[in-house]
Amino acid sequence: MLYTIPDYYKEFQCIADKCEDTCCAGWQIVIDRKSLNKYRKTKGKFAKRLRRSIQWRKGIFKQSEDKRCAFLNEQNLCDMYTALGENSLCQTCKKYPRHIEEFENVREITLSVSCPEVARILLNKKEPVSFLSFERQGDEEYEDFDPFLYSVLVEAREVIRKILQDRNKDIAVRAGLVLGLAHDMQVRIKRRELFSCDELFAKYQKKKAAEFVEKKREENYEDKKQCFDRALHMFRKLYRLELLHEEWAIHLEETEALLFGKGAFFYAKVHDEFEEWLKENMPDRQILLEQLLVYFVYTYFCGAVYDGKVYSKARMAIVNVFFIYEMLVARWLKNERILDMEDVIMLVYRYSREIEHSDENLEKVEAF
Numbered sequence: 001m002l003y004t005i006p007d008y009y010k011e012f013q014c015i016a017d018k019c020e021d022t023c024c025a026g027w028q029i030v031i032d033r034k035s036l037n038k039y040r041k042t043k044g045k046f047a048k049r050l051r052r053s054i055q056w057r058k059g060i061f062k063q064s065e066d067k068r069c070a071f072l073n074e075q076n077l078c079d080m081y082t083a084l085g086e087n088s089l090c091q092t093c094k095k096y097p098r099h100i101e102e103f104e105n106v107r108e109i110t111l112s113v114s115c116p117e118v119a120r121i122l123l124n125k126k127e128p129v130s131f132l133s134f135e136r137q138g139d140e141e142y143e144d145f146d147p148f149l150y151s152v153l154v155e156a157r158e159v160i161r162k163i164l165q166d167r168n169k170d171i172a173v174r175a176g177l178v179l180g181l182a183h184d185m186q187v188r189i190k191r192r193e194l195f196s197c198d199e200l201f202a203k204y205q206k207k208k209a210a211e212f213v214e215k216k217r218e219e220n221y222e223d224k225k226q227c228f229d230r231a232l233h234m235f236r237k238l239y240r241l242e243l244l245h246e247e248w249a250i251h252l253e254e255t256e257a258l259l260f261g262k263g264a265f266f267y268a269k270v271h272d273e274f275e276e277w278l279k280e281n282m283p284d285r286q287i288l289l290e291q292l293l294v295y296f297v298y299t300y301f302c303g304a305v306y307d308g309k310v311y312s313k314a315r316m317a318i319v320n321v322f323f324i325y326e327m328l329v330a331r332w333l334k335n336e337r338i339l340d341m342e343d344v345i346m347l348v349y350r351y352s353r354e355i356e357h358s359d360e361n362l363e364k365v366e367a368f
C-alpha cells in the first residue's frame with residue numbers, strides 16, 4: 001500500500017487546551033463500530049458517564065445545546081481522554097485533523113485546515129509544499145476502480161501543482177491555467193481520449209498559454225459591473241449550504257453587507273485598495289493563496305476517479321480560495337483596513353469547518 005503525506009505533516013501537534021477553538025464542538029462525532037463495542041464493555045467509575053453520553057442507535061456522542069461534545073469540559077479538554085487515556089478515543093477523534101482519501105492500494109493523507117494549528121503551519125510556510133510517499137505492507141482490490149484514470153489524474157495533479165507553484169506568474173494567472181487545463185481534460189474524458197492528455201500538460205506549461213490567460217483576465221477585469229454581479233451571485237450561494245455553526249450565518253451577512261452593500265464601484269475600488277495594501281503589508285500574499293490552492297487541489301482532485309468530474313474539482317479549489325479571499329477583504333474593511341496573520345488563519349479554519357466538515361456542503365460547492 002502506498003501512502004502520501006504533505007511535507008509539513010510531522011510538524012503538526014495538537015495544542016489541546018491552548019487551542020483557540022476546539023474540534024469537539026459544532027459537528028456530530030461518528031463512533032466506529034469497534035470503539036462502540038469497547039465503550040459498551042467499559043467497566044469502572046467512568047462507565048456510567050460513558051453510557052449516558054452516547055446516542056447508541058446513531059453511534060454518535062451526545063452534545064450539549066451549543067453542540068459541544070458530552071465529554072468536552074470547560075477547559076476544552078476531553079474528559080474521556082483524561083479518565084481512560086488516548087487509546088479510548090474513537091477513530092474520528094484519533095485521526096482528526098488527518099483527512100484520508102482512499103484509492104486502490106493508495107491512501108492520501110492530508111491535514112485539514114479546519115484545525116487552527118494546521119492552518120497556522122500551512123499559511124506560515126514559505127517554501128512550495130511537496131508530498132512524500134512511502135510503502136507499507138498490504139494490498140487491496142477495488143471493484144470498478146479505474147487505475148488508468150487514477151494514474152492520469154495523479155499526473156495531472158502534479159502538473160497543476162507545478163503550475164500553481166510557478167512563482168514567476170501572478171496567482172490569478174496560475175489559477176486560470178489550472179481551470180483551462182481541467183476544462184480541456186474534462187472534454188477528453190468525455191470523448192474517451194484520456195491517452196492524449198500529455199499534450200495538454202505540455203500546452204498549459206507553455207508561455208503562450210499564460211499570455212492567453214493574462215489577456216482574458218485583463219478583458220474580464222475591465223467590466224467592473226460584471227465582476228461585481230458575478231461575485232455577488234457566487235457569494236449568495238453560500239447561504240444555501242448546510243449551516244454547521246450558528247455564527248457563520250451572521251458572518252456571511254456581515255461579509256455581504258461590507259463588500260457588496262455599496263455597489264459595483266465601491267466593490268472594485270475596495271479590491272484595488274486591498275491589493276495595494278497587501279503588496280505593502282503582506283508581501284507573501286501570493287504564497288498564502290498558492291498554499292491554499294495546492295491544499296484544495298491535492299485533497300480533492302483525484303476523487304474525480306469516482307465520478308469523472310475533473311473540471312468541477314479544479315473549480316471547487318479555486319472557488320474555495322475565491323470565497324476566502326472575499327472574506328479577507330471584508331475582514332480588512334471591518335478592522336479599519338488592517339489584517340494580520342491571525343485574522344487569515346481564523347477565516348481559513350472557520351471556512352474549512354463549514355465547508356469541509358459536511359459532505360453535503362462539499363458536494364454543493366462542487367456544483368457551484
Ligand code: SF4
Nearest residue numbers: 014015019023115117
Ligand atoms: S482543533 Fe487542532 S489543535 Fe485544536 S484541539 Fe483540535 S486537533 Fe488540537
